[in-house]
Amino acid sequence: MGITAGAAAFQTVFAFTYLIERQHVRSPSKPVYEFFLIGIDARAWTSVGPDGALPDATDFAVWQFHALHGGGLEFGSTPAPAWPLVVVAVLGPFGAGALVAAGRGVDSPSAGAVRGSTVALGYLPLAVLTARTVKWDPPRSVRLFQNGVVGRQKENIPLRTWGDIHVQMPESVLLTGIAVPLVLGAVGGAVAVAAREGELSTAQLRHGSVYGAAAFVGGWLVTLLGTGGLRDRPLEVWDVPRVLSTRDAIELGESQVDPLTYATWQFHDLHGATIGPMFTHSVMERETGLVVNTEIALVVLALLVPALAGAALVRRYSVTEPRTAAATGALVVVGYLPLAAVTALDAALTPAGASLIVAPSFVDAVLLTGLAVPGLCGALGGVVATRVSVGVSALTGALPGL
Numbered sequence: 001m002g003i004t005a006g007a008a009a010f011q012t013v014f015a016f017t018y019l020i021e022r023q024h025v026r027s028p029s030k031p032v033y034e035f036f037l038i039g040i041d042a043r044a045w046t047s048v049g050p051d052g053a054l055p056d057a058t059d060f061a062v063w064q065f066h067a068l069h070g071g072g073l074e075f076g077s078t079p080a081p082a083w084p085l086v087v088v089a090v091l092g093p094f095g096a097g098a099l100v101a102a103g104r105g106v107d108s109p110s111a112g113a114v115r116g117s118t119v120a121l122g123y124l125p126l127a128v129l130t131a132r133t134v135k136w137d138p139p140r141s142v143r144l145f146q147n148g149v150v151g152r153q154k155e156n157i158p159l160r161t162w163g164d165i166h167v168q169m170p171e172s173v174l175l176t177g178i179a180v181p182l183v184l185g186a187v188g189g190a191v192a193v194a195a196r197e198g199e200l201s202t203a204q205l206r207h208g209s210v211y212g213a214a215a216f217v218g219g220w221l222v223t224l225l226g227t228g229g230l231r232d233r234p235l236e237v238w239d240v241p242r243v244l245s246t247r248d249a250i251e252l253g254e255s256q257v258d259p260l261t262y263a264t265w266q267f268h269d270l271h272g273a274t275i276g277p278m279f280t281h282s283v284m285e286r287e288t289g290l291v292v293n294t295e296i297a298l299v300v301l302a303l304l305v306p307a308l309a310g311a312a313l314v315r316r317y318s319v320t321e322p323r324t325a326a327a328t329g330a331l332v333v334v335g336y337l338p339l340a341a342v343t344a345l346d347a348a349l350t351p352a353g354a355s356l357i358v359a360p361s362f363v364d365a366v367l368l369t370g371l372a373v374p375g376l377c378g379a380l381g382g383v384v385a386t387r388v389s390v391g392v393s394a395l396t397g398a399l400p401g402l
Contacts, residue, residue, distance in 0.1 A: 002100050002115065006122020006181060009096035014065050014130075016088045021064045021081060022057035026050055032060060033165065035076030035144070044146040046159055048138070055136040055165070062134040063167065066127075069180045070367055071172025073165060083345065083362040090366060093119050093181040097188030107197065109190040110323045116189020120182040127177030131167040138165065180367070187375075190327055205334055207313060212335020212374060215309035219302060220343075223270065224263035226298050257349065264347040265360060268340070270302035271373045273364030303377050306332050310378030311385035322383050329382020330375045340370030 025032055031047035032054055048054060055063075063073060064081045068089040097116025106112050140158040167173075194200030257265075265275045310329025319325045344365030349358045360369075 001103065002118025002120075002185075003122045005096040005100045006093070006119035006185070007126060008122070009092040009119060009181070010123050010126045013068070013085075013089050013092040014061065017065045017068065017081070017085055018057065018061040020085055021061050024079070024082075025054055025057050025060045027079070030079055033073075033076055033078055035159070035162075044144055046142065046144045048142055048159075053139045053141050059134050059136045062130045066131065066167045066172045066176050068363060069172075069176040070363065071131075071175045072168050074168045075162065076165060080361060081363065083341075086341075086363050086366045089180075090184060090371070093123065093184040094188035096122075096181075097185030098192035099188075100185070101189030101192045102196070106189075106193055109194040109197075109200070109327050112189035112191075112193030113186040113327075114189070116192070117182050117186040119185035120178055123181040124173075124177035127173050131169055131173050131176075135164040135166040183372075183375075187330075194327070204313075204317065204328065204331060207316060208328075208331030208334040210335060211309045211313050212306070212332035212337075212378075213339060214335070215305045215332055215374070216336050216339045219305040220263060220267050222301055222305075223267045223298055224259060226295065226301075227259075227263055227266045261347050261349055264343050265358075266298065267302070268344060268347075268360040268365055268369050270299050271340075271364075271369040273344070273368050274361040275358065276361060302373065306336065306374040306377040307381030307384070309374075310381030313378070314382040314385045315389070319382070319386055320389070322386055325382040325386040326379040327382075329378040329380070329385070332378035333371055333375045336374040337366065337370035340365045344369070 027050050031049045033048035034046070036045040054060075060078070063078050064085070066072070067078060068081050068085055096119040100119060101112035101115045103115070106115050138159045140160065142159045143156050144159045144162065145156055191200060269275050307329075309332045313331060314325045314328050317328060319328050341362070344360040344362050347359055
């Protein structure tokens with residue numbers, strides 16, 4: 001049943017992706033594909049769209065589908081998928097896992113997680129199939145611009161000389177076909193069984209949301225305080241038209257990035273999310289990038305705070321079984337996820353004089369900041385708290401006999 005449910009979830013999410021993203025193939029405001037390469041002695045770049053030869057809607061939908069799961073292209077990149085699709089990509093395997101675990105013979109959250117994780121068996125073959133068969137061979141009209149440093153040599157060659165454009169293997173397949181459906185399916189199965197058996201109460205969900213939200217806000221506030229000095233080092237959002245041999249740098253200092261937005265960028269960056277620029281109007285042959293300053297102490301903080309929140313949840317309910325403790329501690333995602341999504345959307349910034357929007361990747365904000373990091377750290381914090389509690393109880397019980 002896991003294979004069938006997983007395949008159905010894959011096709012459902014892809015159908016939504018196709019219906020929403022096909023209208024962006026001929027976007028009037030931004031390229032559909034960009035490729036940039038900076039070497040020691042040369043630079044190469046290109047943009048595809050909004051005019052000229054473009055991939056068809058199915059090819060583009062496959063690219064965006066894999067991007068929703070954290071995958072990418074072998075070389076180059078596409079614009080960020082529409083943010084509602086991220087929610088669909090999460091709910092698909094989650095709901096499939098819950099459906100699979102609702103069958104007979106599953107009477108514990110851990111068994112529900114195992115049963116729910118089997119939806120990956122339905123995702124994997126379709127992920128491999130789409131990654132291997134969907135390829136776009138750009139026509140000769142799509143050009144790659146190269147600018148050599150030595151002698152300022154410039155040449156204009158067909159992009160197809162680099163080969164066809166396709167989904168990256170095997171990283172995208174591992175993410176789309178295994179990691180994302182495995183984790184979300186397992187969570188869906190565990191939650192479904194726990195709710196059915198009464199092991200996951202409304203009070204636990206409520207406390208998970210409170211503890212998770214408190215951890216998110218606390219970590220963000222410390223990040224706000226800890227990045228005050230970093231704001232003295234201007235960020236660079238750079239934008240390179242092909243007609244220039246050197247880059248135009250737009251420095252984002254204190255006058256252009258308010259402390260709250262900067263702290264939000266930093267907080268998402270600490271969780272592994274990409275903070276990148278997106279074009280707001282029609283552009284061709286452009287190169288963009290963003291440098292974000294990070295302190296290692298803040299990275300440790302980003303991992304420690306949700307772990308402490310997970311430990312506090314376990315202590316509140318006096319959980320002693322490690323598997324139950326992991327599931328309980330992971331409930332901090334109920335508070336993290338909505339705040340991660342909202343802050344990513346709210347932290348978008350358009351620098352003065354630039355045709356760019358700088359913002360955290362919504363895909364990364366949901367998968368990394370909202371789910372993966374707090375879920376894993378909260379679960380580990382819950383297990384550690386249980387082990388410590390059991391150890392302390394055993395030591396206390398042994399003391400009278402000494």
